[in-house]
Amino acid sequence: MPSPYRDLLDKIRLAFPRPVSDKVHDSYFVHSILRALDRVDDLKTEVPLLGKPVEPDYDAARKASLRTKAVSIEEVTAELVGYLQGMPIHGHPRFQENVIPPPSIASLIGILLSALYNPNLCWDAHSRLIALAEVEIASIAARLVGYDPAQSAGLFTFGGTGTTLYGVKIGLEKACPKTMSEGIREPVYLFASEAAHYCKYNIASWLGLGANRFVSIPCDQANEIDLTFLEHRLREVIEQGGKIAAIIATMGSTDAFGLDNLEGIVALRDRLAAEYKLPYRPHVHADAVIGWAWSVFNDYNIDANPLGFRRRTVRAIAGACRRLRHLHLADSIGIDYHKTGFVPYVSSQILLKNREDLDLLSRDPEQMPYLYHFGAYKPGMFTLETSRSGTGIMAALANLRLLGQEGLQVMLGHLVEMAQLLREYLEGYATTTVLNRDNVGTVTIFRVYPPNVDTFTIKQQEFGDPAYRDLLHKHNEYNRRISAYLHDEAMAGRGVLLSLTDCYRLTSYGEPIVGLKSFILSPFVDEEHIQTVVDKVREAQAKVPVDG
Numbered sequence: 001m002p003s004p005y006r007d008l009l010d011k012i013r014l015a016f017p018r019p020v021s022d023k024v025h026d027s028y029f030v031h032s033i034l035r036a037l038d039r040v041d042d043l044k045t046e047v048p049l050l051g052k053p054v055e056p057d058y059d060a061a062r063k064a065s066l067r068t069k070a071v072s073i074e075e076v077t078a079e080l081v082g083y084l085q086g087m088p089i090h091g092h093p094r095f096q097e098n099v100i101p102p103p104s105i106a107s108l109i110g111i112l113l114s115a116l117y118n119p120n121l122c123w124d125a126h127s128r129l130i131a132l133a134e135v136e137i138a139s140i141a142a143r144l145v146g147y148d149p150a151q152s153a154g155l156f157t158f159g160g161t162g163t164t165l166y167g168v169k170i171g172l173e174k175a176c177p178k179t180m181s182e183g184i185r186e187p188v189y190l191f192a193s194e195a196a197h198y199c200k201y202n203i204a205s206w207l208g209l210g211a212n213r214f215v216s217i218p219c220d221q222a223n224e225i226d227l228t229f230l231e232h233r234l235r236e237v238i239e240q241g242g243k244i245a246a247i248i249a250t251m252g253s254t255d256a257f258g259l260d261n262l263e264g265i266v267a268l269r270d271r272l273a274a275e276y277k278l279p280y281r282p283h284v285h286a287d288a289v290i291g292w293a294w295s296v297f298n299d300y301n302i303d304a305n306p307l308g309f310r311r312r313t314v315r316a317i318a319g320a321c322r323r324l325r326h327l328h329l330a331d332s333i334g335i336d337y338h339k340t341g342f343v344p345y346v347s348s349q350i351l352l353k354n355r356e357d358l359d360l361l362s363r364d365p366e367q368m369p370y371l372y373h374f375g376a377y378k379p380g381m382f383t384l385e386t387s388r389s390g391t392g393i394m395a396a397l398a399n400l401r402l403l404g405q406e407g408l409q410v411m412l413g414h415l416v417e418m419a420q421l422l423r424e425y426l427e428g429y430a431t432t433t434v435l436n437r438d439n440v441g442t443v444t445i446f447r448v449y450p451p452n453v454d455t456f457t458i459k460q461q462e463f464g465d466p467a468y469r470d471l472l473h474k475h476n477e478y479n480r481r482i483s484a485y486l487h488d489e490a491m492a493g494r495g496v497l498l499s500l501t502d503c504y505r506l507t508s509y510g511e512p513i514v515g516l517k518s519f520i521l522s523p524f525v526d527e528e529h530i531q532t533v534v535d536k537v538r539e540a541q542a543k544v545p546v547d548g
């Protein structure tokens with residue numbers, strides 16, 4: 001008599017794809033996926049959310065425990081779909097909250113294929129041609145930003161934060177050789193602008209520099225790093241005997257798409273390294289996790305404008321390329337395909353101008369006696385991770401192949417076009433004003449004033465004159481109420497989900513300026529949705545009291 005477990009095992013086997021072709025079971029597999037998608041479809045309504053927002057019950061969640069018996073795929077699918085309740089539909093044209101892109105179908109197929117056969121990128125013996133895909137994407141990205149693919153290398157890692165971590169780690173090893181084996185034995189500093197992503201603090205502390213050795217450099221009005229200030233602080237550190245782990249250039253900041261003058265940073269680095277006869281060349285890492293994609297426009301004919309974008313759009317594109325065409329000057333570059341490449345998380349790549357830099361990270365092969373005996377491609381020799389997934393790689397490859405240069409130009413060009421249109425509409429009214437007017441990205445930050453406020457002068461007064469402190473506060477509160485109204489309306493299926501930024505920037509006297517934010521990343525956004533934003537803002541002005 002067979003033991004009871006054999007019966008149970010037979011049921012459990014149904015839940016795994018057949019290792020050998022079995023058309024009946026294959027269709028059960030596909031059907032299971034379709035059923036899941038059908039259930040998700042039932043959650044779609046007018047609102048840019050799946051189903052209804054549910055308050056998460058964390059108390060109940062903390063009491064969860066393993067169920068005793070196995071269930072069917074159907075049961076577990078229904079349970080899993082339940083977790084999508086209230087999830088924003090990031091590809092919805094009426095979702096404009098944040099830098100979360102909608103993934104393409106091709107990228108989802110890339111993820112599925114990789115997940116299905118589960119390559120491990122620590123070594124090509126376990127990942128076969130998926131390892132080749134990683135090398136191909138490194139070449140594609142290198143050409144895009146102007147690196148020599150024969151010299152450069154690219155690796156996927158755990159997010160944009162991971163890419164910057166790699167850049168700084170390599171810079172640290174250049175500045176202070178042998179920290180890999182002996183640790184940090186001297187004061188060493190990390191530089192970036194105040195607008196740089198906050199991962200700079202994590203990196204300074206996790207690498208052992210200490211978060212206090214992060215040197216924050218102020219930005220100008222356009223959210224660009226102030227080069228005079230940077231020079232001053234670099235000199236200070238060098239003259240006091242400190243070392244420079246890295247300078248991070250932010251090439252597209254998260255909130256405001258600020259673009260640092262990378263060319264200026266690199267020239268400054270070279271000048272100081274020569275003047276002080278530094279025994280190392282301070283590493284410049286470009287955090288281009290958002291900005292990289294604009295490289296597809298580097299050779300776009302701005303005057304002929306073959307894709308027929310509006311002139312304002314073309315001008316904004318030229319403005320971005322003015323900074324981003326210098327990406328190749330950086331020693332390393334961070335790229336997030338999961339931001340402006342329209343693939344699911346996590347898909348991030350660190351690109352190195354010189355692949356020899358990876359030698360600085362190599363561990364002694366004897367520390368890893370099992371994994372690395374044969375096979376030609378062994379990124380596990382220098383990656384921080386041991387197991388690395390192929391999903392981010394296959395998703396990125398899918399979109400690069402799907403869209404090509406022109407497809408990416410169309411996507412980004414359209415998003416910029418829609419952002420420009422929004423700004424034009426908002427500026428068409430006396431009481432709405434765009435805060436980041438000269439910005440060249442797809443995010444628009446604007447401020448709404450009560451009727452009768454002179455918006456031609458108020459922005460300057462609020463920014464520069466402490467006598468306007470009370471009025472600034474009052475208008476900040478007004479914008480919060482407008483934002484709350486727009487949010488409630490959007491959740492009721494009327495309008496567009498925007499977000500609120502608590503501090504677009506500080507006034508000259510140190511007070512935060514609150515603004516409303518539209519971040520456009522859905523290819524489905526069109527003029528009608530832009531019109532809706534403006535109409536709803538006008539409606540909010542009519543309904544929201546000036547004094548809360």
Ligand SMILES: *Cc1c(COP(=O)(O)O)cnc(C)c1O
Binds near residue numbers: 162197
């Ligand atoms: C999002 C972002 C990061 C962090 O990237 P993750 O992929 O979220 O880890 C770093 N820098 C910039 C400019 C970003 O926008």
